[in-house]
Amino acid sequence: MTQTPSDELDEAQSSQDAQATASADFPVLAVGTTVHERYEITQVISESTDQHVYSVTDHQGYQHCWNCGSEQNSEGDEFCIDCGAELQNAVYTMHEYPAAKSSDSDADTFHGTIVNTFVEQGRTYAVEQAHAAVNAFPNGVHLLAASDSDAGDVRRSEPNEDSTLALVLQRVHESQAFPVGVFIVADGLGGHDNGQEASRMAINIIAERMVRDLLAAPLASEKAGETVEEASEDSLATLLQSTIEDANSAICQVNQRDKTDMGSTITGFMVVGDFAYILNVGDSRTYMVRAGQIYQLTTDHSLVGQLVAGGLIQPDDVYTHPQRSQIFRSLGDKPNVQVDIFKQQLHPGDILLSCSDGLWEMVRNPQIESILNNAPDPQTACTQLLETANTNGGEDNVSAVVVFVH
Template sequence: MITANRSDIGRVRSINEDRSWVGQLDNGITLAIVADGMGGHQAGDVASQLAVEAFRETLSESASKEGLTVDEGKMLIRQAILRANDAVYDIASRNEQYHNMGTTIVATLHVNREVIIGHIGDSRAYRITQNRIEQLTEDHTLVNELVKSGQVTAEEAAHHPRRNVITRAVGTDAEVEVDVQTLTLAEGDILLLCSDGLSNMVSDEVMLLMVSNPDSDLDTKAERLIQLALHAGGDDNITVVLLQDEAAN
């Protein structure tokens, strides 16, 4: 698996509350996570860092066995995200300055071309082919609930004054539900994980054009996505992770 991992503070925020990590275990399993923290007084920075550390430590230990199955991987990624929730919630409940801090998570575990995706919040996973982009995760946001119920259109949602309200996050409650899914990557597919600093600033069509460009390597594609979000305003922190099977190159 070849990967690229980029993050930028953006043009408005004073600190970067996004965190990301990509790693490969000795058994060939590739792990990736993007977390977008939230909370005042730099609490979002603390939340996302805690979540990524808990996820990394949990899966670096539990997913390192030989012959890991997809069903085992689904169980482990859910456990890792729940462990992250425990870590953030524990600190938030014991420290007044971190009260109500939380973070989104979108994470993947790759077993050959089988990909397990776990997520909470509005950080996203996309699958990109040469001529198609597919959003794989569903945003846990108030505006998405309004779209699903028919109260607003997708076009209205893009400019809704409450479009940043999260309905489910890591660390804000003692218990949280993790969405987990699996898919098989076809040859040439690229997986994109990102915070909303990218998806709110760059359209799906532009992301598809940039990532499907056969003349650029993954690092260049990731950097260009960051630059596109900055050029569009850079209103938020921007984090991009790209993953592709080495056999496709």
């Protein structure tokens, strides 16, 4: 059948009439309207015959924390008792559906997380929180740090060749905490000339450079009234890389001058805001405990590490293999040192540990995990890790730096 122009006009008119009827049956709520005695409409984002979308402010944020999802707060609470986020006037997107349609239609696509649904006056509502709105650290990042080192029971009469560094500047401004910190473990190579001097040099050079360029430089700029730009990821990684290269060059120069072969492994991390920049040269390790589970973040630059990676030995064999002390990267070995550096996003509750091989060879990962999960503070964790290493044999110098992230 051929459709005439008048037929098309009739269909168009019918469609317009239907839309008008639907609009009358499903009117858009005005800005300022409060729904569910809780959500105040601040903007109409879009409207159609089957869905209206609004931007709303939640005036009962205590019922559901926008940041951590806690529902343990009470009416009148201004801040979440679990994460510290401000509970008043959180902003959400609210979807409104007419009586004939529900929010679970296959046609609906949500870009965030649905935090509440309810029905009021025959209409269905879904309250959505955009993923980008979630801030893991609503009041900034707080760090608790500690370090400790022990010669180990077997080598008690010899110099402790390990050195550690825990350097942190934490400022709170306008209720926002922003930490900058550097945490390092350096293990002077046993059997080489003056291993303790190599690790001490590495720590001192890193500390001096980081105090000058990472900590003091922005403070001086602020004092001079200059605008301090936030450091980029590339600039921070470059600073860390060049600092380790400075330490390596200094040790190499001493070796060349004095005809020695001292050296050191090094591992650790630099924290700026809610990111950690992990570094490693050698077989000292950096771990992270997240949600109670331990993860080894660094890769051992050792013969046994390569054998494990190649599937030639099992991971547990690294603790007993006769060549487990052979490493192929260290500070002081070559003028050009290859440094592993990578970025790690931090979450509330994370625990970071850097340690020498004297710790991880004596204390297996499950035991490290248990100690870190149960210690009330970083200093207690360090003490318990060192004590456990000695209880399990104490065959080498043992050092640890522990940081709790809140």
